[in-house]
Amino acid sequence: MTAEKYHHTYFLLTLFIGITWMFFQGASAVAQGDYCQESPWKGKKVFKEKGCIQCHAVYGRGGDIGPDLGKKKFYGTYMQLASLMWNHLPRMFTVMENRKRPFPKLTEKDMNKLLAYLAFIRYVGEPGNEHRGVKLLRSKRCIVCHQFGGEGGTIGPDLSKRKEYLSSLSMVRAMWNHGPQMQKIFRKQGIEPPEFSGTEIVDLTVAVRSYMSPSRVPSRAFNLGEPSKGRELLESKGCTRCHAVAGKGGTVGPDFTTVDFNYSVTQIAGKMWNHLPRMWEMMSSEKMAFPEFTEEEMADVISYLYALKLNDPPGDSKAGKKIVEQRNCLSCHSLRGTGSKDAPDLAKIGPLRNPVSLITKMWNHAPVMKKQLEKKSLRWPWLSGKEMTNVYAYLQSVAKKK
Ligand code: HEC
Numbered sequence: 048m049t050a051e052k053y054h055h056t057y058f059l060l061t062l063f064i065g066i067t068w069m070f071f072q073g074a075s076a077v078a079q080g081d082y083c084q085e086s087p088w089k090g091k092k093v094f095k096e097k098g099c100i101q102c103h104a105v106y107g108r109g110g111d112i113g114p115d116l117g118k119k120k121f122y123g124t125y126m127q128l129a130s131l132m133w134n135h136l137p138r139m140f141t142v143m144e145n146r147k148r149p150f151p152k153l154t155e156k157d158m159n160k161l162l163a164y165l166a167f168i169r170y171v172g173e174p175g176n177e178h179r180g181v182k183l184l185r186s187k188r189c190i191v192c193h194q195f196g197g198e199g200g201t202i203g204p205d206l207s208k209r210k211e212y213l214s215s216l217s218m219v220r221a222m223w224n225h226g227p228q229m230q231k232i233f234r235k236q237g238i239e240p241p242e243f244s245g246t247e248i249v250d251l252t253v254a255v256r257s258y259m260s261p262s263r264v265p266s267r268a269f270n271l272g273e274p275s276k277g278r279e280l281l282e283s284k285g286c287t288r289c290h291a292v293a294g295k296g297g298t299v300g301p302d303f304t305t306v307d308f309n310y311s312v313t314q315i316a317g318k319m320w321n322h323l324p325r326m327w328e329m330m331s332s333e334k335m336a337f338p339e340f341t342e343e344e345m346a347d348v349i350s351y352l353y354a355l356k357l358n359d360p361p362g363d364s365k366a367g368k369k370i371v372e373q374r375n376c377l378s379c380h381s382l383r384g385t386g387s388k389d390a391p392d393l394a395k396i397g398p399l400r401n402p403v404s405l406i407t408k409m410w411n412h413a414p415v416m417k418k419q420l421e422k423k424s425l426r427w428p429w430l431s432g433k434e435m436t437n438v439y440a441y442l443q444s445v446a447k448k449k
């Protein structure tokens with residue numbers, strides 16, 4: 048088995064155990080206080096049972112009729128994911144009809160699980176590439192200070208002698224904790240501190256690991272973090288002295304709710320690393336202690352930052368009204384008596400607990416909707432995630448009016 052393949056297999060194992068772990072933690076890694084409380088691990092099962100996997104691979108495993116849902120970057124919230132699913136229905140129908148596959152109906156629970164699963168594919172991240180990593184050891188100048196396969200500098204420790212298993216999170220954590228030390232040397236030697244983007248950290252980790260003797264993989268390597276603990280850690284580590292969350296906290300650094308954290312766990316760790324030099328400088332001038340992390344703490348903080356972006360802001364019911372009027376919904380549906388009678392009255396569609404209830408209902412009715420759309424020569428009503436929350440807000444307000 049090549050190292051890359053090994054890593055890939057290992058990665059899938061990680062995904063499996065990691066998500067199982069989250070499952071036993073009561074799925075607390077799913078954003079707190081939100082409507083999508085289901086375990087991503089259960090979502091993986093739905094993904095299989097409903098036949099999604101026959102057309103979609105996740106990081107190379109599965110069918111190739113639809114896009115690989117691991118490779119594609121998902122931008123944003125649960126509802127933006129729901130919107131991708133909704134907007135792809137017409138194409139999916141065509142493929143299913145051609146292949147004589149039944150349409151997968153979903154319960155609201157199924158939909159919740161699927162959305163949680165899809166949201167966390169992104170978080171776990173993609174497998175590393177040893178070949179790219181070995182190149183990075185040079186271009187990021189790790190080799191100036193560290194030895195790899197008998198080559199390189201001796202200013203830093205020989206990483207191949209490390210006894211414990213090196214996950215990409217444990218590598219960033221180690222670098223983070225040694226950060227101030229490393230910064231001093233960087234400065235003395237006139238070396239620009241390395242910055243990381245994309246899969247670079249994962250690639251580097253696979254490369255560094257290839258120089259280590261294989262070690263047992265500890266269970267904490269699968270720790271994907273608990274967001275609820277992450278919130279407290281932001282306080283205790285002093286992050287909130289400079290950063291706010293939704294307006295509460297310091298104003299020196301960006302408010303975390305305004306930062307794009309739609310990245311994998313290691314990419315977010317990379318962002319933290321990239322800002323270490325400036326942060327450390329500011330902290331030293333204010334005589335603050337540098338915040339070191341255990342691996343678990345780092346995982347908790349990062350999962351918290353990641354989960355910040357999964358929930359949708361509340362919809363705008365006025366904007367939702369416009370969508371319902373302008374996207375032809377009323378050429379089939381009635382609404383409190385006005386509009387067409389070909390489809391149920393949108394004021395009476397039953398309880399809408401949250402936007403997921405709405406999209407589930409729409410999903411299950413889609414085959415019938417599609418037939419009617421064709422008869423009336425109307426186009427599929429594409430909806431963005433934001434438009435969905437707006438439509439939800441509107442229909443909910445209409446249902447409430449007596
Ligand atoms: C019969 C094959 C088929 C099945 C089954 C299927 N899909 Fe798809 N899916 C596709 C195709 C083809 C596309 C690309 C569609 C397009 O271009 O609109 C797609 C696109 C998507 C997208 C958008 C991806 C992107 O990057 O834009 C998502 C999300 C998605 N599918 C999720 C699902 C889920 C969840 C299920 C199971 C409930 C599922 N699909 C079942 C064929 C399928």
Ligand code: HEC
Nearest residue numbers: 187188189192202203204218221222225228229232233241
């Ligand atoms: C300018 C020299 C220098 C460069 C360049 C450098 N390091 Fe280091 N590194 C060090 C030193 C010195 C330490 C030990 C710091 C300490 O003891 O606090 C260290 C520590 C580490 C550790 C922690 C080791 C452990 O066992 O805890 C890791 C992991 C690491 N470096 C990875 C890297 C990677 C990956 C790169 C390239 C992106 C890199 N380093 C670039 C000097 C450097």
Ligand code: HEC
Nearest residue numbers: 284285286289299300301306318319322325326329330338
């Ligand atoms: C002394 C003030 C200060 C402290 C303490 C601080 N930060 Fe920052 N942070 C900043 C500033 C300023 C920036 C803006 C980017 C830069 O200049 O590096 C930033 C940027 C960031 C970014 C990158 C945001 C982006 O846009 O990519 C992350 C992630 C981050 N901080 C996380 C943390 C975490 C986690 C902690 C606690 C361990 C923390 N910060 C503590 C000042 C601070």
Ligand code: HEC
Nearest residue numbers: 374375376379389390391396408409412415416419420428
């Ligand atoms: C071409 C006709 C047509 C258009 C346009 C249309 N629908 Fe529908 N819709 C239907 C039909 C028919 C049903 C019921 C299908 C069934 O019984 O399976 C339905 C069902 C629904 C349901 C589920 C109702 C229930 O009782 O569970 C919702 C919610 C819904 N549509 C929302 C919308 C929204 C929002 C729009 C505009 C963006 C829209 N529809 C546009 C024909 C349409």
